[in-house]
Amino acid sequence: MNLRIPGPTPVPPEVAQAGAADMINHRGPEFAAMMNRTTAGVKHVYQTQHDVMTLSASGTGAMEAAVVNLVEPDEHVLVISIGEFGDRFINLVKTYGGRCTELKFEQGLAADMNKVEATLKAHPDIKTVLVTHNETSTGVTQPILPALAQYVHSIDGLLIVDAISSLSSVPVKTDEWDLDVVLSGSQKGWMTAPGLAFVSMSDRAWAKADRNKTPRFYFDLRRHQQSAATGQTPWTPAVSVWFQLDRALQIMLAEGIENIFARHRRLGRMTRDGVRAMGLTLLASEGVESDTVTAIRLPEGMDGGKLLNVAMENFHTVFAGGQGSLRGKIIRFGHLGYVNDKDIVAGLDALRGSLAKLGYKG
């Protein structure tokens, strides 16, 4: 199967195999050495000196961690949403008792920095902003992070970034851009099975977490930070996934992050060019297309569910469908992590063949 979804992504054979190593004591010296090694590697990819905690959970667990550690009870926050995962932040904030101003943009667009500034000016009590860097549901990467961080800090605020499906594939310069809290997940560009998620915390973020009274336990980041100082996690970690991460980071550091970013840029462009050559259009507007996932509008009247089945059964290729209101209307083509030119060519061939089988003339 050519797994062309935006996560979980294919795992290199040697990484998969690393996960089958003999189980170890999660309170022993081997685990501590591995944890120190992976944390250093993850920080390198994050381009940060901040603490980065590794949680045994999915990306949504990391989003919950950000909200329960950093949004105070009844605090008024801004969520900038450009799709499903932005909406998930809104949902989380409301669930845990924050008040939410929702700044939503049409599917396929990135956020407009002028509207963000206007919203923050209209609500001077807002000091916490949550934003999705790469919206997996629409195939859009937001270019505003550096400007947004600068503006948020100019009003003494805190910026929380969901970079789950971008960080490790495209540049996220945590320190240079001055991002307070940045989230990612093992099953995306990290070439590792799902089960681990990452959260970086700036000093500003720690200060806020310490005064925040929102209840938390499993996702209490201070507990994770304190345990990390002794090479442990507060709760039993997903050890076999961690073995995989350890091996995957070796491969990533050997390739070099700039080369990884260049590869994703190239394969993203290749995917978009191939899709456009079929006469199809992208959901993402020009200039903000994601280099990790492409959302493709289906020809009028074509059943997206049927296309996914044809691609799977006839071309051994798995694409993802649309989520929410986009179900049946788009398919999503993942090109992140352990992926090379051949995978993209095969994916494009499968898409072309599936469309033809369903009568599309192009």
Next chain:
Amino acid sequence: MNLRIPGPTPVPPEVAQAGAADMINHRGPEFAAMMNRTTAGVKHVYQTQHDVMTLSASGTGAMEAAVVNLVEPDEHVLVISIGEFGDRFINLVKTYGGRCTELKFEQGLAADMNKVEATLKAHPDIKTVLVTHNETSTGVTQPILPALAQYVHSIDGLLIVDAISSLSSVPVKTDEWDLDVVLSGSQKGWMTAPGLAFVSMSDRAWAKADRNKTPRFYFDLRRHQQSAATGQTPWTPAVSVWFQLDRALQIMLAEGIENIFARHRRLGRMTRDGVRAMGLTLLASEGVESDTVTAIRLPEGMDGGKLLNVAMENFHTVFAGGQGSLRGKIIRFGHLGYVNDKDIVAGLDALRGSLAKLGYKG
């Protein structure tokens, strides 16, 4: 290494290898088929017809799920604690805004049912009781579950059982004993890497969860139940660990749960006999010793940390130390999951040899 800790436990080679299978779409038909298969297998081992949800988290995540779904804001509950993991329930209840009556028993003892009844009679407003079945920190298995469930239901209450380190190794008859909520974790008797945790829910438990307003999202069990109906999880699951669970359940069902229980009874007795033959005593009082982990009191003046190091360096055997106030005073010898007679003999040899190296004459 002979990993003789009470979890994570050794993973059979074919189970470890199953985790290295090609990654799949967590929203596709292969995952749905696997999820339906593992849920049926887990329910068989749970001896239940109740819903059992599989969460991507550690056992502590399952404990948090039980508390946030079933303890109402400001509700008065009883936690029966016989050690560290009972205390963790107390911590969780207090964190999430419940009021807690703590009924604690001395380390090594099981709970006294008369005292439990007296406490519940003294606090007629308590309708939720949380209890540890097998206390991993002291090596005690509570024999009171059937009587406790009967009593709790006679007062129209709900019983939540942490069976993380017992269920799948020793009998936990969820339906016959009428247990409302039962927790377990993949890294214990299930012969699988850490990363998945299980929660069963009776109809009473669902009714209570539905009226409970405690905020929850990642661990919201209704969301997990609803997704399970379509062969999915609400958030990306730890797929590679799930592959392992799928294979491990095949092995467990082939052995048969009664045979698994008999093996643990035999190996538990063998461990205790061997330890006593060295002139050492157990922390667990007679009649309530756990068949999954044995807590061994160290000879007066012996440094527990040193013993662990000697066992590891000289005998390639990993024991666990004591937790909290028991640190340095006991070691814990795990005998659950993928374990046979030879592992126990080797573990006992390692313990004997390590004690001798530290000057113990026995």
